[in-house]
Amino acid sequence: MRRSIATVSLSGTLRQKLEAVAAAGFDGVELFEPDFTHFPGSAADLGRMAADLGLTIDLFQPFRDFEAMPPEAFTRSLDRAERKFDLMQAMGVPLMLCCSNTSPLCVDAPALAAEQLHALADRAARRGLRVGFEALAWGRHTSLYGQAWDIVRRADHPALGLILDSFHTLSLRDDPAGIADIPGDKIFFLQMADAPLMSLDVLQWARHHRSFPGQGDFDVVGFYEQVLLAGYSGPLSLEIFNDVFRETPNRRTAVDAMRSLLYLESQVRERLTARAAAPEPDARAASALALRGLAEPPAAPAFAGFAFIEFAADEATAPQLDVQLRQLGFRRVGRHRSKAATLYRQGDIAMIVNAEPASFARSRFELHGPSVCALGLRAAQPQAAQDRAVALCSQRHRSPLGPGEVEVPAIVSPGGNLMHFVDAALGPDGLFAADFVLDEGQAPDAGLQRVDHVALGLNLDQYDTWTLFTRAVLGLSLAESQELADPFGLVRSRAAADASRSLRLVLNASLSRRTLTARAVNRRGDGGVHHIAFACEDIFDAVARLRARGVAFLPISPNYYDDLPTRFDIEPALLARMREAGVLFDRSADGDFLHIYTRAADEGLFFEVVQRIGAYDGYGAANSAARMAAQAQA
Ligand SMILES: O=C(O)c1ccc(O)c(O)c1
Ligand SMILES: [Mg+2]
Numbered sequence: 146m147r148r149s150i151a152t153v154s155l156s157g158t159l160r161q162k163l164e165a166v167a168a169a170g171f172d173g174v175e176l177f178e179p180d181f182t183h184f185p186g187s188a189a190d191l192g193r194m195a196a197d198l199g200l201t202i203d204l205f206q207p208f209r210d211f212e213a214m215p216p217e218a219f220t221r222s223l224d225r226a227e228r229k230f231d232l233m234q235a236m237g238v239p240l241m242l243c244c245s246n247t248s249p250l251c252v253d254a255p256a257l258a259a260e261q262l263h264a265l266a267d268r269a270a271r272r273g274l275r276v277g278f279e280a281l282a283w284g285r286h287t288s289l290y291g292q293a294w295d296i297v298r299r300a301d302h303p304a305l306g307l308i309l310d311s312f313h314t315l316s317l318r319d320d321p322a323g324i325a326d327i328p329g330d331k332i333f334f335l336q337m338a339d340a341p342l343m344s345l346d347v348l349q350w351a352r353h354h355r356s357f358p359g360q361g362d363f364d365v366v367g368f369y370e371q372v373l374l375a376g377y378s379g380p381l382s383l384e385i386f387n388d389v390f391r392e393t394p395n396r397r398t399a400v401d402a403m404r405s406l407l408y409l410e411s412q413v414r415e416r417l418t419a420r421a422a423a424p425e426p427d428a429r430a431a432s433a434l435a436l437r438g439l440a441e442p443p444a445a446p447a448f449a450g451f452a453f454i455e456f457a458a459d460e461a462t463a464p465q466l467d468v469q470l471r472q473l474g475f476r477r478v479g480r481h482r483s484k485a486a487t488l489y490r491q492g493d494i495a496m497i498v499n500a501e502p503a504s505f506a507r508s509r510f511e512l513h514g515p516s517v518c519a520l521g522l523r524a525a526q527p528q529a530a531q532d533r534a535v536a537l538c539s540q541r542h543r544s545p546l547g548p549g550e551v552e553v554p555a556i557v558s559p560g561g562n563l564m565h566f567v568d569a570a571l572g573p574d575g576l577f578a579a580d581f582v583l584d585e586g587q588a589p590d591a592g593l594q595r596v597d598h599v600a601l602g603l604n605l606d607q608y609d610t611w612t613l614f615t616r617a618v619l620g621l622s623l624a625e626s627q628e629l630a631d632p633f634g635l636v637r638s639r640a641a642a643d644a645s646r647s648l649r650l651v652l653n654a655s656l657s658r659r660t661l662t663a664r665a666v667n668r669r670g671d672g673g674v675h676h677i678a679f680a681c682e683d684i685f686d687a688v689a690r691l692r693a694r695g696v697a698f699l700p701i702s703p704n705y706y707d708d709l710p711t712r713f714d715i716e717p718a719l720l721a722r723m724r725e726a727g728v729l730f731d732r733s734a735d736g737d738f739l740h741i742y743t744r745a746a747d748e749g750l751f752f753e754v755v756q757r758i759g760a761y762d763g764y765g766a767a768n769s770a771a772r773m774a775a776q777a778q779a
Contacts, residue, residue, distance in 0.1 A: 151383065178229075685722055
């Protein structure tokens with residue numbers, strides 16, 4: 146399996162792009178011509194540079210406005226093509242991408258297009274080169290792969306083939322099913338791109354908002370499946386025009402790119418395997434499987450909730466966290482056997498405050514001050530969970546182990562915090578009994594029972610990274626993105642959850658630099674925990690207990706409670722209780738949601754208490770404006 150990526154997909158100079166792409170394990174690149182136009186060396190220099198990095202240049206792109214033109218323009222274009230072929234030969238690039246014509250001079254004449262492309266292919270063949278024809282979604286007369294294939298078929302030249310790009314097909318809602326009927330050896334190249342669904346001019350959509358497979362809403366798996374069924378055996382490549390990627394550090398983009406391809410391959414492998422094993426086996430699927438060497442990471446983990454949340458602290462801040470956690474009703478129940486770490490429990494929730502000098506936690510503390518530095522996730526097969534993450538380009542993390550302590554497989558999550566996979570079979574106390582000296586003291590708690598969700602604060606350029614990480618590495622499913630109004634700007638937000646809803650993460654990225662979310666990201670780093678929500682059975686009881694312990698909640702405007710009954714049919718007694726307690730309300734077709742937020746000390750971490758009623762599956766997004774306004778006013 147050869148994996149490739151278009152240079153337009155990454156930030157940096159051409160050399161930096163190639164270095165990042167090579168480091169991420171790609172085999173080749175599609176050279177986006179403007180990257181070469183501004184390159185300080187010759188075509189031969191570029192060819193050598195790529196070869197020295199272990200990369201091939203698989204495709205030269207794009208050659209524009211060629212087919213179905215009046216005679217003078219056609220002749221000029223053939224001369225133009227010869228100059229590009231010179232470059233390609235000097236670089237060692239075998240294939241040129243010719244995209245469908247957008248010029249107003251182009252005529253609606255497939256026979257002429259075929260004839261002219263035949264001539265172009267002839268010129269290429271004389272030099273041992275090939276040409277691939279790609280339908281751009283906004284092409285003047287050729288916008289669908291079926292039209293492009295018709296022209297390629299008519300041209301009937303061995304050096305002319307089809308180039309497929311998932312973006313153009315899926316953005317036009319064209320059916321990719323016909324691809325499987327195209328002879329695989331006439332498909333010369335495959336470009337994959339995903340995108341969020343948007344109602345936008347297709348050219349603007351394509352040039353600014355593409356994303357890696359797994360980051361958007363397109364059925365990229367179904368598309369790739371058709372291409373493999375056709376018998377295509379060339380490179381799998383990514384061509385992503387994206388405004389954010391243009392500025393994201395390219396090493397990270399290259400890792401996301403590789404992760405997205407491996408994930409895509411693993412999904413399509415499952416589809417093909419099912420086809421090959423069906424009662425009437427699909428021979429094309431079996432041969433595609435035999436041919437491709439599609440990635441096969443271990444299955445996505447089955448999760449059973451959060452095992453623990455770990456805070457990074459030092460000698461001075463650990464006592465402050467101690468006060469805060471005990472105020473929230475947590476009991477201090479144990480000291481770590483070998484580290485300066487303290488365990489706090491309440492219900493099924495475990496919090497660890499780690500003040501061990503010269504540890505991973507301390508390095509995070511030094512970067513971000515007191516903050517969450519690790520999440521423990523209960524997984525049915527922790528080793529497989531880690532192996533999957535590593536197979537999908539995450540870094541393995543090993544912590545030093547004291548005698549008798551349990552080894553917990555861990556990875557570095559995007560942004561640098563840790564994610565530990567704790568064996569669910571250890572039960573709620575198993576891990577802690579091994580690693581902590583437990584003191585079984587009892588004290589009244591606040592009725593908090595479980596971690597309902599953990600919300601992360603991300604820079605905008607980490608939003609797609611986390612979308613892919615949660616989907617591919619953790620196997621979570623994602624809810625739609627929403628834009629929430631903070632008084633100082635918009636916050637983009639989406640939730641990721643496992644099938645059993647035991648594990649919920651909320652991803653928040655600020656589009657403004659001035660929102661509370663943006664300030665939290667500045668303080669606690671990219672991918673830092675923004676707030677933690679605890680679930681309880683009776684929110685009014687929990688709030689009363691927490692208030693009695695001195696916890697301060699965000700004050701909610703009386704106007705909110707005047708408005709609520711205009712939106713929902715709520716019992717007056719419940720409304721009165723909510724108003725008195727400062728509890729927020731949401732309702733879906735599946736159930737109700739009651740929630741409340743603590744006040745953050747000087748923009749620090751804050752907490753949420755939630756009560757889910759029925760099968761309510763959201764996060765009270767409709768109330769986020771109430772929270773953010775209250776936070777701005779507090
Ligand atoms: O936006 C473009 O012009 C363009 C160029 C080449 C491609 O392969 C493509 O998909 C789009
Ligand atoms: Mg393309």
